[in-house]
Amino acid sequence: MPDECVILADGPAALVELCGISTLERLLRTLQRCGITRAIILSSSAAEIARRLARPSWARADLEFTIHERPPGPTTVQQIVDLWPEAAARLLLIQGDVVFDIRLLRTLLAQTSSAMLIDSSAPETNRGKLCGAALLQREWAVARNGSVESALLEGLEQHTAEALDVANQPLYDPGLRRNLRPICFPAPALANKQAAERVLFDSVQKGTLDFPAWIHAPIEKFLLRYLCRTSITPNQLTISWAIAACLTTIFFATGHLIWGIVLALVVGILDGLDGKQARLKVETTAGGKIEHHLDSFFDVVWPIALAFHFYSSGRLPTAFYYLVVLLAGEGVDGIAKAIIYSGAGRLMTRSICATHRRPAKYLHLGVGHRADSWSAGKGSNCDGVVGIDDCCNRHSASSTDVDLAPKNTLVDQLTINPVGLVLGCADRFDEAVYHNVVFERHAELALEAAAYALFHYLQNKRLGNAGAAILSQNAERNETHCANFATIVEQLD
Structure with a gap:
């Protein structure tokens, strides 16, 4: 979890009511369910925000917030840094006038370096449209000036911040038992309010089974x-x-x-x-x-x-x-x-058909110690190994298997341990890498969602690069295994 959270809530948009609650109220409730316990609301209309939030709400009772006034005009990076406590290493910066799917925020909060949500389906820059949520490292923010928006765009263009594309996130929602694109949209104008509410009504409908x-x-x-x-x-x-x-x-x-x-x-x-x-x-x-x-x-x-x-x-x-x-x-x-x-992950992955036309590969992500090879992870008790049998580009659809195993399983075959999967950057490692996959024992993600996220990520990355790194994290013991893990990519015959 980030150490601090700053919500930018300017103008009437943050107070637009959708389905009985304001956009800002909805965001506060969502943040609490993401594990956020305190937040700072920065606004040029602080009095109105305070008046609307003065009424107690049991749905966000565990989230403490303070409201700070700022001068009218664009929010600057310096204003954010001034609110940033010295002891805090990371900060979640988020717009208070945007409706976020909780899956997007949980994915963003799991990142290990500066990252921000974009939506490439509505591009405004060469990397996509900013969605209004960013996870910032203190060093990253201190090194920048000007408006927040320009700093974020600069970070994307210079590749100093990871871009999490809403359009590339897994569609399957285990809680609803159906595919549903994660929603993310700004508070609508009055003319579009009914359309926005229809989206919200649809987003709570479970998959029909009977x-x-x-x-x-x-x-x-x-x-x-x-x-x-x-x-x-x-x-x-x-x-x-x-x-x-x-x-x-x-x-x-x-x-x-x-x-x-x-x-x-x-x-x-x-x-x-x-x-x-x-x-x-x-x-x-x-x-x-x-x-x-x-x-x-x-x-x-x-x-x-x-x-x-x-x-x-x-x-x-x-x-x-x-x-x-x-x-x-x-x-x-x-x-x-x-x-x-109990076997949902394996049964689900057997039903996934890969229709992408790209070279067929057999990807092993093996756990080992720093600078060790794949063989170091074989036959040892480890936090997790994942094997993906991706037989793509056979000019026909083919299935993909993922095996799931509990913690400390003796690795005789390819298995995946964690009950959740999130993505992150590799700035913790000594050597340069192209990307990494972060496995985390996260109670909010089911095995099925983890497998979907894994496949979606690997397909988008075209099965990655042989120099990719993996970070294995055990949230139960609050331990992070900051070791480089071996990655072997072999071309199938």
């Missing part, structure tokens, strides 16, 4: 348009859902089947609303996971209530036999899902 979800989705979206502008919280929706589910159980057990079915349909809609409301207004909490356990609980309780009614009423004496069959099916389904999830 028939009822197809029916519920448009109803939930319609209700959400009104709910998001109220003070109703996701937890209140969850409580309402749980009460309705309990009443449904009572109706089923007492034989009021029509009322039970109607209420069950309502429960199905309420079940999706709380999560969407939380994601839309950035009000997610760890307690939200309880709702998933309640789902599983009522999946079992409702059939039991129905079996009890049909058995006790004499309408179906064998009701409990059918119940056993149903619960056995549920158990098999749960076991199958657990097996699939």
Whole structure:
């Protein structure tokens, strides 16, 4: 995490409301969920910003912020440096009038050197469009002057700062179970406000996996348009859902089947609303996971209530036999899902087809000590090795495999250890390298997302360069292995 965070919030754009909260409020909530605990808001209209943020918000209660006034005009690098504490090595500089996908900010915060978000799909410079977020090293900022925007553009053009292209980020969102391009857009004008809100509504919709979800989705979206502008919280929706589910159980057990079915349909809609409301207004909490356990609980309780009614009423004496069959099916389904999830990374990568026409290569990223060769990592306990069997350019699509293994696995074959993958620069190494891949045990990234990020990165880099370096980091022990790792790239026959 960076040591400090400065938010540039000028003009009315930062206070534009989208789906019930201002752009600046949305950013503060997002930053808290990225692990940021304090921030400085720099604004030429500090009084208005302070007035709008004076109202307490539980969704950002763990983030402390102070508001500083600055003269009108472009923000200068010197103004940022003046706010920069001497002990802080890194600082996140971010625009308060931009909506950021949390995946982009987490990727940016994981960088080890100065980096900034750009969007090459809307180019304004030879390296792309600045998106309004940059992770700065103190030495980098002190060496520059003039406006912040000109300094960032200069850093991109001179390659003194890494460019993280939004257009090149992985599309798959494990939380939503679907492909979704990370969103990043400035606060819209009034004429474009509805279009911006449509983007946000779409960004919280999970991938549809069953028939009822197809029916519920448009109803939930319609209700959400009104709910998001109220003070109703996701937890209140969850409580309402749980009460309705309990009443449904009572109706089923007492034989009021029509009322039970109607209420069950309502429960199905309420079940999706709380999560969407939380994601839309950035009000997610760890307690939200309880709702998933309640789902599983009522999946079992409702059939039991129905079996009890049909058995006790004499309408179906064998009701409990059918119940056993149903619960056995549920158990098999749960076991199958657990097996699939445990091997999600391998199964996912087998389904990825490489259609890029480029030379076929077999890329080994092997862990070893400084200046050691690939053989140093073989047969030893290490933090992770990744092997990518990329059979591209066979004039036909072909699959790619990644094997996943737990920590301290004896490396007999190519494996990948970490539960997350982020990208970074190689300024920590003694010798010059072209790029590096940073593996990090990061709780916010699932194995599936890690594998997607890896493939996407390697394809964009055209499988990199044989001189590439790797940094392995263990966040659990707060250790960073600052060693050069061997990279072997072999051309397949």
